Amino acid sequence: MKPIVLVIATVTLMFSVTFAAFSQDAPSADEIVAKANHAAYYQGKSGRADVKMTITDSQNRTREREFTILRKNMDEKDQEQRFFVYFNSPADVRKMVFMVWKHIGQDDDRWLYLPDLDLVKRIAASDKRTSFVGSTFFYEDVSGRNPALDTHELVETTDVYYVLKSTPKDAKGVEFAYYKTWIHKETFIPVQTMYYDESGKEYRKYTALAVEPVDGIQTVVKGQMEDLRSGTTTVNEYANVKYNLDFPDDIFSERYLRKPPREYLR
Amino acid sequence: MRTQNDPYISKDASILEPRLQLETERTFSGFAFDTAADFYYDGVLDDALIDLRRASVSYSPFDFMDIRMGRQILTWGTGDMIFINDLFPKDWQAFFIGRDVEYLKAPSDALKTSFFTDWFNVDVVYTPQFDNDRYIRGERLSYWSDALGRRAGESDPVIVNKPDDWFQNDEAALRIYRTIASYEVALYGYRGYWKSMAGQDPLSGAALFPPLSAYGASVRGSVGPGIGNLELGYYDSEDDSHGDNPFIRNSEFRFLAGYEQELAKNLTGAVQYYLEAMMDYGAYRNTLPAGIRPHDENRYVLTFRLTRLLFDQDLTLSYFTYYSPSDQDAYMRFNAHYKVTDALAVEAGANWFLGREENTFFGQFEKNTNVYAAVRYSF
Numbered sequence: 001m002k003p004i005v006l007v008i009a010t011v012t013l014m015f016s017v018t019f020a021a022f023s024q025d026a027p028s029a030d031e032i033v034a035k036a037n038h039a040a041y042y043q044g045k046s047g048r049a050d051v052k053m054t055i056t057d058s059q060n061r062t063r064e065r066e067f068t069i070l071r072k073n074m075d076e077k078d079q080e081q082r083f084f085v086y087f088n089s090p091a092d093v094r095k096m097v098f099m100v101w102k103h104i105g106q107d108d109d110r111w112l113y114l115p116d117l118d119l120v121k122r123i124a125a126s127d128k129r130t131s132f133v134g135s136t137f138f139y140e141d142v143s144g145r146n147p148a149l150d151t152h153e154l155v156e157t158t159d160v161y162y163v164l165k166s167t168p169k170d171a172k173g174v175e176f177a178y179y180k181t182w183i184h185k186e187t188f189i190p191v192q193t194m195y196y197d198e199s200g201k202e203y204r205k206y207t208a209l210a211v212e213p214v215d216g217i218q219t220v221v222k223g224q225m226e227d228l229r230s231g232t233t234t235v236n237e238y239a240n241v242k243y244n245l246d247f248p249d250d251i252f253s254e255r256y257l258r259k260p261p262r263e264y265l266r
Numbered sequence: 267m268r269t270q271n272d273p274y275i276s277k278d279a280s281i282l283e284p285r286l287q288l289e290t291e292r293t294f295s296g297f298a299f300d301t302a303a304d305f306y307y308d309g310v311l312d313d314a315l316i317d318l319r320r321a322s323v324s325y326s327p328f329d330f331m332d333i334r335m336g337r338q339i340l341t342w343g344t345g346d347m348i349f350i351n352d353l354f355p356k357d358w359q360a361f362f363i364g365r366d367v368e369y370l371k372a373p374s375d376a377l378k379t380s381f382f383t384d385w386f387n388v389d390v391v392y393t394p395q396f397d398n399d400r401y402i403r404g405e406r407l408s409y410w411s412d413a414l415g416r417r418a419g420e421s422d423p424v425i426v427n428k429p430d431d432w433f434q435n436d437e438a439a440l441r442i443y444r445t446i447a448s449y450e451v452a453l454y455g456y457r458g459y460w461k462s463m464a465g466q467d468p469l470s471g472a473a474l475f476p477p478l479s480a481y482g483a484s485v486r487g488s489v490g491p492g493i494g495n496l497e498l499g500y501y502d503s504e505d506d507s508h509g510d511n512p513f514i515r516n517s518e519f520r521f522l523a524g525y526e527q528e529l530a531k532n533l534t535g536a537v538q539y540y541l542e543a544m545m546d547y548g549a550y551r552n553t554l555p556a557g558i559r560p561h562d563e564n565r566y567v568l569t570f571r572l573t574r575l576l577f578d579q580d581l582t583l584s585y586f587t588y589y590s591p592s593d594q595d596a597y598m599r600f601n602a603h604y605k606v607t608d609a610l611a612v613e614a615g616a617n618w619f620l621g622r623e624e625n626t627f628f629g630q631f632e633k634n635t636n637v638y639a640a641v642r643y644s645f
Contacts, residue, residue: 064608091609092605092611107488116368119341122495122526124526126527127531134580254443255380259332
């Protein structure tokens with residue numbers, strides 16, 4: 001009997017040591033992802049930013065887009081959100097508005113307002129992994145990918161980062177085999193994300209280039225997405241970032257598509 | 267360029283114009299002033315023209331109320347290039363010759379008042395002097411004339427008797443709408459005139475814009491993986507309420523069902539079914555003067571749209587077609603638009619009309635098939 005008791009005691013001890021180690025040093029992968037998702041997309045109850053997007057292709061030709069994003073969280077579970085994206089340039093898209101009611105577990109509702117026609121259009125696009133306004137950022141990179149769509153594992157913990165490997169639960173409809181995210185241990189900001197294809201080759205890379213505190217919240221003010229295959233890179237610079245603005249829910253409605261809410265856009 | 271010889275139009279070009287659009291926007295203590303004007307030289311008609319597209323002031327006197335007064339572009343309803351309850355002026359000629367699609371909407375000189383409540387929203391648009399469509403007049407595109415019994419062109423002047431007394435010949439349009447769980451639901455009303463010619467004075471032969479009232483409803487929202495919409499309307503042609511006046515267009519019921527879906531990455535497809543049903547067809551046929559070709563009781567149209575984005579969305583290929591199995595005619599629009607830089611875009615396209623008969627909606631334009639090219643610099 002003695003050896004068995006010893007074995008059980010040893011196993012119990014090992015479990016409690018492991019458990020203690022995780023609870024003190026490393027939260028679970030899902031907890032890290034939830035905090036990173038919050039840090040990247042859900043800070044404050046609402047937010048605004050002026051975004052300057054510079055797209056540079058492999059031949060160094062550049063295109064620029066400037067737009068203002070207004071964002072409001074519609075619950076406290078880091079799920080439902082609304083976005084209002086008002087374009088300032090280039091000139092052919094000036095005053096266009098892209099509005100999103102983001103949902104978890106079903107397709108987002110998306111609208112586009114075309115000022116020259118005074119037309120409010122519904123957008124049927126359901127693929128979230130297509131280019132956002134012709135850049136290397138995908139729609140999903142801007143609005144956030146639902147963490148529940150992937151299985152996350154903590155593959156490495158360095159002095160500064162948790163490194164997570166995320167594998168899609170449903171490989172259909174995504175172009176990656178898996179991706180790895182380097183998440184800052186204190187701020188939980190995803191500092192780098194690398195996407196891998198089926199052969200394990202890197203082909204797409206996100207890097208947070210600059211982080212600054214805004215209203216006490218650590219905020220990415222410059223981010224970059226590289227398409228390693230085509231050589232096209234997009235840099236987003238965020239200016240005039242503000243959090244917890246008191247805008248009413250109806251900012252995200254047809255009324256303000258037709259008549260942009262200037263007090264929040266400048 | 268016109269692609270066919272047309273006995274009624276001598277010109278080879280359908281569109282030839284340098285065009286400059288300037289716009290300004292100023293806000294002054296809550297009042298927003300919005301102006302846009304097009305300066306262009308029309309090489310087909312040999313004329314220098316100014317088209318004031320927008321000149322309006324908007325203001326919100328209360329939290330729940332917006333006002334916009336002046337020249338403005340107005341749009342509502344759920345159709346894609348088909349309008350039932352949107353009875354604001356269109357410019358079909360611009361659409362048919364390949365001007366940018368923004369010119370399909372002609373401006374209105376109107377007062378738009380909007381009210382917003384927690385239950386529903388209301389738009390009221392009052393136009394003190396009737397704004398008709400910019401209709402096909404024959405100087406650039408030939409069209410079917412019931413009166414002449416043939417297609418009419420540049421040497422057939424259009425005599426129009428347009429209701430144009432201020433505050434007498436006015437228009438009022440109403441929309442009540444709300445969003446219910448991301449489905450957009452709306453009711454519409456209109457009191458004014460047929461927007462394009464829909465009647466004829468039997469004595470003078472002048473084309474008329476008879477009085478019209480319209481009532482309708484629409485809903486739009488997600489259906490499966492795409493967006494679906496339904497819209498219907500009843501057009502009450504008040505001067506021909508029994509359908510027995512052969513010189514005034516009959517009352518009609520109009521119906522539209524549409525669906526749009528992303529078919530693959532950067533490829534979107536859409537279909538629509540559209541019906542125009544004459545209300546008093548028996549009376550129409552009984553009173554139609556001999557020699558005039560009758561229209562069908564029901565005209566229905568299918569539309570298809572395909573849009574493909576390529577090269578980092580710099581190149582847009584689009585195909586849109588109207589096809590009417592009842593009229594046996596079709597209108598196909600092809601367009602390729604390439605953004606060379608952020609400021610410079612080039613595009614080319616074609617407007618292709620097909621028809622078995624000369625008097626159907628698209629068939630009448632068969633000889634007006636055209637191709638076009640454009641360069642656009644935006645600043």
